Amino acid sequence: MESWEEVAAGCTQDRSAPAPATKEKPQNYPFTTDQVDNDQRSGKEQRAVPKRLSQYVVPIGIVLIILMMVVPLPAFVLDALIAANITLALTIVLVSMYVKRALDFSSFPSLLLIATLFRLALNISATRLVLTNGFAGHVIDAFGHFVVGGSLIVGLVIFLILFIIQFIVITKGAERVAEVGARFTLDAMPGKQMAIDADLNAGLIDEATARKRRTEVTSEASFYGAMDGASKFVKGDAIAAIIITMVNLVGGFAIGMLQRGLSPQDSITTYSLLSVGDGLVSQIPALLLSVATGLIVTRSANDGDMGSTVSKQLSQHRNALLIAGGAALALCLVPGLPKLPFLIAGGGVLAIALRLPKQTGEPSAEEQAAIAAAEAEPPPDPTEVLLGEMRVDPLELALAPDLVDLVEASGGDLLERVRALRRKVALELGIVMPPVRTRDDLDLPLSHYVVRISGVEVGRGQAPPGTVLAIGEGLDFLPGRAGVEPVFGLAGKWVPAELRHQADLTGATVVDRASVIITHLAEIVRVHASRLLGREDVRALTEIVKRSHPVVVEELTPAALSLGQVQQVLQAMLDEGVPIRDLVRIYEALSLQAKHSTDPDGLLEAARASLGPAIANRYSQDGTLTAITLEPRLEQQLLESMRPTDNGLQLLIDTGRAESMLADLTRLTEQGEERGVSPVLVCSPQLRNALRRLVQMALPRLPVLSYSEITGSTLRIETIGVVNGAYPVAA
Structure with missing residues (x-):
């Protein structure tokens, strides 16, 4: 007997496999098969080329980054790489804002490490050019002169402010969120796995969906664990940036005075601005990546990107926007404050709030229309309600x-x-x-x-x-x-x-x-x-069979059997726990048997014989069918005692013999269950149905099979006992 968990899972779990995909007819069908194959083959080859190239982009890029740390780069190459670094950081930030889930950007931890390594390689190349040539390209020169106004003090202040924002605010917060997220995700894994198993056992999802959800749970835990480590990269990168800048300042000042013979003022002016420009060039992409890290680890589960989610959620609070706009306008009344900035800010917020729908308990126009339509409907007919x-x-x-x-x-x-x-x-x-x-x-x-x-x-x-x-x-x-x-x-x-x-x-x-x-x-x-299989259900099932096998249905009904007779056979099969999914094979067997006889028992045995291997496999365990058989003389006596009745063939034997047989069957069945197997009773096809009617009164769960049903199967038959009507004989 199956355990409760197996029955609970089996009653609702979906073990069905997806149907194989069918090949659609190509649009260029008039062409020959060779032409179509060649066109498809060439298309696959064209698609395979970029796929193969994409596999080598990252490995080649990492090798080039390592070479950048060793091989000196010309100034114009460094300018191009710095521009690529800033563009890459900006792209990562925008992608982080548009992903709907953190797992949609699961490569972010690895990409963060590669971007950090790339930026450090640029720092090394820039430092080499600054200290050797006193010039590191136009990008760094522009940041040193134009962005900070050519002032060393201004450049250092801006650099320190960026460092504080990145290291103290963003990096610290992202590191803490990643650490907590990783811990909570790992703690929640057992509960999520149990929820998936519960949905699978309840039949709400199939095996493929359950496998996909388990993979997502594992991927989520791995992602947040990786983000916890990746946040350390960002923190270390921020510390390395300020150390590299200080080393460049001291080293450039010493090289300018000792090797190039510059005065202290010229040495400070030249190398300090270049060092600060190099620091700003590397610090801005680092800040962008820190922001991207914070965006990724702070994303909550929702169905939209960040911009859509924020706009939707803010627009749901019209009253809050009205109050905020009114408060900004009220600040114009404070003496000494400029009026125009607060008028613009407050007026803009109020304009947005007034365009939003009112948040009242009253139904909207569409809801009011639906209510009016429902009220306009006539009341139902009392007779129809009663029926x-x-x-x-x-x-x-x-x-x-x-x-x-x-x-x-x-x-x-x-x-x-x-x-x-x-x-x-x-x-x-x-x-x-x-x-x-x-x-x-x-x-x-x-x-x-x-x-x-x-x-x-x-x-x-x-x-x-x-x-x-x-x-x-x-x-x-x-x-x-x-x-x-x-x-x-x-x-x-x-x-x-x-x-x-x-x-x-x-x-x-x-x-x-x-x-x-x-x-x-x-x-x-x-x-x-x-009892749940009605005549209308049989008609619907027959129509489905007729769509794919019209000849089978035309030979069976109404020419040979009526729907009522077919229903009677199908109900008898369901009573014995035999599935009727293979209706084509069942209908073929019924049409052949109906040419000789329409006796219900004969029709039932013909239908069961057509499904013999499938029936036998239902009761097998590990390729073995455990069987109980009848002693040949007893089986012959039972065949001679069969008599037709209104309820089909019945066994007319004395009460003592019937009780002895049932006692033997009960004992052998219990012995099989103690061994962990579920035996079946096997007899001749002519006797099977009549014997089942006798056995089901005492052993309703004992299946009764015929020799013809197990003959076509590849199962190994193991006999645990033979019934002779008085005592079991050991196999």
């Missing part, structure tokens, strides 16, 4: 009033799981499960639910609010009330949801309320699948 209430739903789930939170949009996911269950049942059994009408029932006791088929109760259970079901032993120390798992009847305990972790530590299986209900509903649908 709707009289209609009996094929499948109904009634909940006690305190269980309505399971289906509420604010947090209940029961309805989503029901939809996933319908898909799972269709893929597993081959029938379209009818919509489940979920409603509250004031007549039910609190915490109870009831499943009804065609208005008849077929299952009942409990799901107390605020609790989870712990199935296992050693739960006496936990508060709660005793409960029973509804599918297998396993003893458990409904414990408060906040004690779930403590129940996990005891080794118990902890299941939430929605999973208990869905698992119970799935088992009920499997057991009563034949």
Whole structure:
């Protein structure tokens, strides 16, 4: 017998694989196949060239960066590389603003390290040119003279301000955020993995989606861990910038006086401005990368880029913008303050606020139109309402009033799981499960639910609010009330949801309320699948088969069998737990058998024989089918005792022989289950259906197969016993 977890996962988990992609007809179909292949091949080759080039860009760039530290560069090459460095830093900042998630820029930590190494290589090349030639290109010269006005004091002040902004404000904050983000992400990994497993077991996602989400969780943890280390690069780069600038100042002053014979004033003027210009050229890209680091690690989960998100969120607070604009205008009344700047700022904010929609409790124009249309609709016909209430739903789930939170949009996911269950049942059994009408029932006791088929109760259970079901032993120390798992009847305990972790530590299986209900509903649908397969459902399934195999349907119905007879066979197969997904093969077997006889038992055996290997594989374990057989003389006696009745073939044997057979089957079945296997009873095809009717009264879970169903399979048959009507004979 399968464990509860396997059944819970199997009832909703989607193991279906995506259908193979089909090749579309090429647009240039009139051309020959060779021409089409050549065109496609050339296109692939053209696309492969840039892809191969992109694989070598980063390795070649790193090698060139290393060479820059050793090989002297001409001044014009240094100018081009400095411009490329500033452009690269600006590009990284803009990309950081437009990504929707931090993982969308997962290469940022590595790119940050490469950009930092590139900037340090530029510092080394610039320092070499400054100290050897007294000139390091026009870019550094422009920053030293034009940007800072040719003043050493101004340049040093601006450089120190940039250093303070980068090191004290941005780098420190980004480093702290990255550290906290990495720690919180790692701490949240087990919970996220459990949530993915819960969604997978509930059928809300398939295996491919679960695998993708697990990869995203792992990637997120790796990304924030890498960002925690990458922030150290930014911090070290800021410290290196000021040290390099001080070394350039001292070294340039000494070289100017000792080697080039310049006066102290000329030496300070020349080398100091170049050193400050070099520091500013490297500090501005470093500041941009620090800003990009802060933007990446402070991004929260949203569906838009940073600019769209900020604009949307600010525009949602019209009153705040009105107050801010009014406060800016009020500052114009303060004596001594200039009026024009505050008038422009306050007027601009007020203009933006007035263009936003009013935030009142009144509905918008569209909502008012919808309300008016609803009020204009005529009241429903009382007769139609009464007929709707009289209609009996094929499948109904009634909940006690305190269980309505399971289906509420604010947090209940029961309805989503029901939809996933319908898909799972269709893929597993081959029938379209009818919509489940979920409603509250004031007549039910609190915490109870009831499943009804065609208005008849077929299952009942409990799901107390605020609790989870712990199935296992050693739960006496936990508060709660005793409960029973509804599918297998396993003893458990409904414990408060906040004690779930403590129940996990005891080794118990902890299941939430929605999973208990869905698992119970799935088992009920499997057991009563034949009752859910209506005549209209058979017609719909037949129409689907007719689209792809019209000849099969035309030979079967209505020429050979009616839809009612086909429905009877399909229901009998579902009663025995046989899926009817392969309708094409079933219909082919029925059309051949109907030419000889339309006896329901014969039609059923013909349909089962066509699915023999698939049926046998359902009960095998690791390629082995564990079987119980009948002693040949007993089987012959049973064949002779079969008599046709209104309910099909029946075995007319004495009560003592029947009880002895059932006792032997029970004992052998229990012995097999103790060994961890689920045996099946195998007999001749003529006897199978009649014997199943006898066995199902005492052993409803024991499958009965015929020799023809296991003959075509590649399974290894292992016999654990032979029944002779009085005692089992060892195999």
